[in-house]
Each structure stands twice: as C-alpha cells, then as structure tokens.
Amino acid sequence: MLRRSTPEHLSGVLDAIEASLPELGRWLPFALRMPTEAEEMQVLADAQIAFDGDIDWMYTMFDQSAEVVGSAALHCRPESCCAEIGYWVRTDRTGRGYATSATRMLVDAAFGYLLPINWVEIRMDNANLASAAIPRKLGFVLDRHVDRPVQTSGHTGRGMIWKLTRERWDRRRSG
Numbered sequence: 001m002l003r004r005s006t007p008e009h010l011s012g013v014l015d016a017i018e019a020s021l022p023e024l025g026r027w028l029p030f031a032l033r034m035p036t037e038a039e040e041m042q043v044l045a046d047a048q049i050a051f052d053g054d055i056d057w058m059y060t061m062f063d064q065s066a067e068v069v070g071s072a073a074l075h076c077r078p079e080s081c082c083a084e085i086g087y088w089v090r091t092d093r094t095g096r097g098y099a100t101s102a103t104r105m106l107v108d109a110a111f112g113y114l115l116p117i118n119w120v121e122i123r124m125d126n127a128n129l130a131s132a133a134i135p136r137k138l139g140f141v142l143d144r145h146v147d148r149p150v151q152t153s154g155h156t157g158r159g160m161i162w163k164l165t166r167e168r169w170d171r172r173r174s175g
C-alpha cells in the first residue's frame with residue numbers, strides 16, 4: 001500500500017533505512033550515512049508541503065502488517081512534459097514485487113492525473129540491475145545512456161534512462 005509521506009511515518013522510515021543502509025548507500029546519496037531523526041523529519045515535512053502544493057508526490061510503502069517497507073516518489077517536470085519515478089525498498093523485503101507494484105501505480109497516476117505529461121522516465125546507474133529490472137518489466141523502453149556524477153560506491157559514472165510514453169501506456173492498457 002502506498003500512503004502519502006508525512007512526518008507521522010518517521011519512526012517506520014528510519015527503521016527501514018537503518019535495516020537497509022549498506023544496500024541503499026550503494027546507490028542513493030541520502031543513505032551514505034544514517035540520516036538523523038531531525039534530517040528525516042525535514043524530508044517528510046518537505047514532502048508533505050510539496051504534495052499539498054501539487055509539485056511532487058512522495059509515498060511511503062507499507063506491507064500487509066502496516067510496516068514501512070520503502071518509499072516511492074513521482075516527480076513532475078512539466079517544462080519537459082515528463083514525470084520521473086524513484087524508489088527504494090527495505091532490504092529484507094526485496095524480491096517480492098513491491099517496487100514494481102508501486103511503480104505501476106505511480107505510472108497510472110502520472111498518466112491519469114498529470115495531463116501535460118507525455119512520458120514517464122526512470123533513471124539509474126548502469127550497474128544497478130535490480131532497479132533496471134523494474135521499468136523493463138513494466139514495458140518501458142531503454143531510451144539512452146548518459147554520463148552521471150559518481151556519488152556512491154556503486155556508481156559507475158554512466159546511467160540508463162528508461163522511458164514509457166503515454167501512447168505506449170495507452171496501447172498496453174487496451175490490450
């Protein structure tokens with residue numbers, strides 16, 4: 001289940017980050033060290049303001065037992081008619097389809113509610129094969145490889161940009 005992120009999720013989110021720090025820190029700069037309570041509280045408060053302002057939509061992922069198992073976000077870039085999706089999943093809950101389900105929901109939300117959006121992108125390092133498996137499964141097309149800054153131990157300096165157009169999404173939904 002995805003719920004919009006709020007400061008109420010603080011302890012669950014911190015637990016999930018702490019339990020996953022080596023894996024998250026390999027790819028995500030925010031997890032190079034354990035964020036403090038105050039830092040994470042600020043992230044969640046900012047996310048709530050951005051959500052209310054219809055600027056950016058960050059969700060906390062919960063499993064059936066209502067435990068926090070990750071996060072997924074939809075970032076809108078209206079100047080380029082594009083939305084971007086990002087995600088992470090608690091290490092002991094990976095491989096269960098959570099990131100794929102969350103991404104599918106955010107793609108539907110982007111095309112369903114963000115009318116100027118013509119395509120959705122997902123970006124990751126060339127070496128992040130688990131992350132690349134998600135857009136591939138959902139019918140995204142590998143659009144291009146780009147140079148990227150090396151910010152974590154897993155980064156290679158090259159990244160992939162996967163793209164799903166509204167037209168392709170419409171075609172896949174209709175059959």
Ligand SMILES: CC(C)(COP(=O)(O)OP(=O)(O)OC[C@H]1O[C@@H](n2cnc3c(N)ncnc32)[C@H](O)[C@@H]1OP(=O)(O)O)[C@@H](O)C(=O)NCCC(=O)NCCS
Pocket residue numbers: 023024027028087088089090093094095096097098099100101123124125128129130131133134137
């Ligand atoms: C990437 C990540 C979000 C995946 O979350 P998840 O809930 O395990 O994802 P799913 O279960 O929906 O799908 C994962 C897919 O990756 C595949 N996969 C996992 N490791 C892989 C690897 N080393 N090589 C190729 N595919 C791999 C799995 O087999 C699965 O595909 P399948 O369902 O066809 O078998 C999670 O591993 C994570 O949080 N990683 C650290 C943070 C991160 O990299 N975030 C993304 C930054 S761009």
